[in-house]
Amino acid sequence: MSYDYLRVTREGRVGVIRLDRPQAHNALCNGLVAELGRALDAFDGDAEIGAIVLTGGDKVFAAGADIGEMLDRDMAGLQAEDFPFAADGGWAALERCRTPVVAAVAGYALGGGCEMAMACDLILAADSAKFGQPEVKIGTMPGAGGTQRLVRAIGKAKAMELCLTGRMMGAEEAERAGLVCRVVPAGELETEALALATTIAGHSAPVVRLIRESVNQAFEGPLQAGLTFERRAFQSTFAFEDRREGMSAFAEKRKPSFRHK
Numbered sequence: 001m002s003y004d005y006l007r008v009t010r011e012g013r014v015g016v017i018r019l020d021r022p023q024a025h026n027a028l029c030n031g032l033v034a035e036l037g038r039a040l041d042a043f044d045g046d047a048e049i050g051a052i053v054l055t056g057g058d059k060v061f062a063a064g065a066d067i068g069e070m071l072d073r074d075m076a077g078l079q080a081e082d083f084p085f086a087a088d089g090g091w092a093a094l095e096r097c098r099t100p101v102v103a104a105v106a107g108y109a110l111g112g113g114c115e116m117a118m119a120c121d122l123i124l125a126a127d128s129a130k131f132g133q134p135e136v137k138i139g140t141m142p143g144a145g146g147t148q149r150l151v152r153a154i155g156k157a158k159a160m161e162l163c164l165t166g167r168m169m170g171a172e173e174a175e176r177a178g179l180v181c182r183v184v185p186a187g188e189l190e191t192e193a194l195a196l197a198t199t200i201a202g203h204s205a206p207v208v209r210l211i212r213e214s215v216n217q218a219f220e221g222p223l224q225a226g227l228t229f230e231r232r233a234f235q236s237t238f239a240f241e242d243r244r245e246g247m248s249a250f251a252e253k254r255k256p257s258f259r260h261k
């Protein structure tokens with residue numbers, strides 16, 4: 001597959017998608033979002049891929065939806081298309097992707113860019129990362145999960161402040177607030193993101209799927225339902241050969257060799 005707005009590569013069992021529209025600060029034009037959907041679906045359907053890294057450039061992850069493209073849109077059109085869940089399907093592909101996606105963010109992740117990072121399973125930040133929902137400054141508001149995922153990730157007080165003022169939050173603050181799993185020096189972001197994704201991709205894929213779904217239950221639903229889901233998921237790992245292999249390997253003091261990767 002060829003792409004105009006992405007660079008798509010693979011490193012072992014990790015699929016790497018790099019947003020690559022530097023002249024527009026990786027603004028998420030419809031073409032880019034459509035390509036992202038194709039790239040995600042392709043990796044998600046590839047049994048050789050166990051984790052995905054979604055990244056941008058050194059200075060910008062993504063500066064949001066493409067303001068030029070939105071300028072002359074009207075409400076009826078957006079609603080008919082259910083924008084940003086448009087026919088091009090990239091946002092929906094991110095929602096349905098079952099392979100863990102690590103967002104590796106350097107520089108600006110603003111508006112739809114911040115929302116895209118938050119729609120990934122976890123965010124690894126360079127010390128240069130800046131997160132924000134500046135839509136209010138251009139007379140609109142977050143529309144791809146910003147008001148929802150930010151509140152769940154960092155709490156109402158900070159989310160409300162960021163969404164109402166458009167203030168940007170640096171990497172250290174984002175880590176303190178719980179938006180990102182770790183901050184690394186900018187020059188090490190790619191290596192660290194690949195190492196993180198490679199670790200995930202080295203585990204048993206069905207077990208990784210269950211863990212991911214269980215953590216998302218906690219993020220999205222009530223505690224008792226999540227605890228029940230987790231218990232059933234835990235019990236079901238005993239149906240996999242990989243569970244026996246993992247425990248046997250521990251008992252025999254050797255590395256496990258998982259079959260389902």
Ligand code: HXC
Nearest residue numbers: 023024025027063064065066067068084111112134143144
């Ligand atoms: C279209 C954009 C863009 C965007 C930057 N550019 N952001 N084009 N849509 N979101 C373009 C600029 O027009 C410019 O093009 C080039 O990228 C470089 O940008 P500059 O502003 O010159 O760079 P700089 O001074 O370094 O400032 C960087 C910045 C700023 C702070 C990131 O560009 C900025 O504030 N961008 C807009 C951020 C924003 O409001 N995002 C929310 C969008 S709404 P030229 O051709 O002039 O060189 C949104 C809604 C999401 O995301 C809801 C559904 C998905």
